[in-house]
Amino acid sequence: MRIADLYSRKTTLSFEIFPPKKDSELKNIDATLEILCELKPDFISVTFGAGGSANCNRTIEVARKIKQKYHVEPVVHLTCLSYSKGEIDEFTRILKGEGIDNILALRGDRSPEVPEKDDFHHASDLIAYLKKTGDFCVLGACYPECHPESESRISEMRHLKQKTDAGAEVLISQLFFDNQYFYRMVEDCRIAGIDIPVIPGIMPVINAAQIKRMITMCGASFPERFDKIIHKYEDRKEALFDAGMSYALSQIIDLLTSDISGIHLYTMNNPTVARRICEGIKNII
Ligand code: FAD
Numbered sequence: 129m130r131i132a133d134l135y136s137r138k139t140t141l142s143f144e145i146f147p148p149k150k151d152s153e154l155k156n157i158d159a160t161l162e163i164l165c166e167l168k169p170d171f172i173s174v175t176f177g178a179g180g181s182a183n184c185n186r187t188i189e190v191a192r193k194i195k196q197k198y199h200v201e202p203v204v205h206l207t208c209l210s211y212s213k214g215e216i217d218e219f220t221r222i223l224k225g226e227g228i229d230n231i232l233a234l235r236g237d238r239s240p241e242v243p244e245k246d247d248f249h250h251a252s253d254l255i256a257y258l259k260k261t262g263d264f265c266v267l268g269a270c271y272p273e274c275h276p277e278s279e280s281r282i283s284e285m286r287h288l289k290q291k292t293d294a295g296a297e298v299l300i301s302q303l304f305f306d307n308q309y310f311y312r313m314v315e316d317c318r319i320a321g322i323d324i325p326v327i328p329g330i331m332p333v334i335n336a337a338q339i340k341r342m343i344t345m346c347g348a349s350f351p352e353r354f355d356k357i358i359h360k361y362e363d364r365k366e367a368l369f370d371a372g373m374s375y376a377l378s379q380i381i382d383l384l385t386s387d388i389s390g391i392h393l394y395t396m397n398n399p400t401v402a403r404r405i406c407e408g409i410k411n412i413i
Contacts, residue, residue: 129201130265131171131230132297135325140170140390141413145397147186163399165198167406173203184219192226207236208248220262232267252290259295268296272309276347285320292322300392303331306351307382325389330379332401333372336362377408
């Protein structure tokens with residue numbers, strides 16, 4: 129099933145998970161998937177580690193489980209900086225063999241530890257290649273507060289338009305805590321002639337240390353209301369959980385009432401978080 133086809137019919141709810149780091153932990157993912165899949169998401173996306181075939185294998189293995197055992201549609205993330213065309217061909221051949229039709233095509237972060245190859249420099253190169261070589265529904269990433277490497281919102285939009293011109297059919301956003309950034313980005317997209325579904329990525333806060341790490345990595349800013357929650361409750365686990373869930377739910381409800389096309393939840397492999405969010409919107413979405 130092609131994810132892009134869903135959007136003409138409904139507002140979607142989807143989850144993101146990451147594959148376990150060690151092979152020995154792979155069986156534990158079942159307990160997580162069991163609960164996530166009971167919540168009947170429209171799809172579950174599986175992240176892709178930076179470099180190395182072990183990472184690809186675990187992503188594929190988890191995606192296979194989601195599809196075959198739980199009958200939910202997987203979206204496989206795929207980065208390209210450190211892969212050759214031949215390696216991408218091998219990966220997509222396996223995906224086709226598994227009946228997986230949806231790829232979130234990414235450049236991947238630059239890192240001195242992961243050597244880059246010459247075939248792909250930007251996500252748009254991978255998107256064009258996937259559309260040329262296979263019959264995949266390709267999704268791309270977007271950034272409400274701009275990608276940290278971008279010079280300006282204008283250059284960001286030009287490059288985003290290159291991704292959609294290359295064949296991206298859906299965009300999924302980086303996490304953000306202030307919906308105004310998301311609305312501004314969607315408006316910029318429409319002005320730039322990008323008219324595909326743009327799906328907000330929402331990450332409920334459950335752990336102060338983790339969220340601070342994420343913010344440093346992805347550049348999302350803390351609005352004052354959110355900052356107050358972190359400061360007030362960072363040492364009270366349960367209180368932070370409750371306040372973080374309420375914050376995420378208020379973001380989601382604001383987005384849903386603004387007619388966005390779907391919600392993508394960064395679950396951090398925590399099914400309790402996903403369940404609580406689903407309970408909060410069960411009569412809405
Ligand atoms: P690009 O679209 O290539 O953009 C990266 C930067 O290059 C931007 O500043 C852009 O404006 C600029 N740019 C693009 N095209 C050009 C051009 N032609 N000329 C000059 N500059 C250009 N990372 C992982 O390793 N694994 C994952 O599973 C993963 N999942 C993600 C899921 C989502 C929803 C998001 C938002 C990010 C994810 N990432 C993941 C992180 C992502 O790999 C990084 O943010 C990476 O730095 C950029 O990837 P991109 O696909 O957005 O790159």
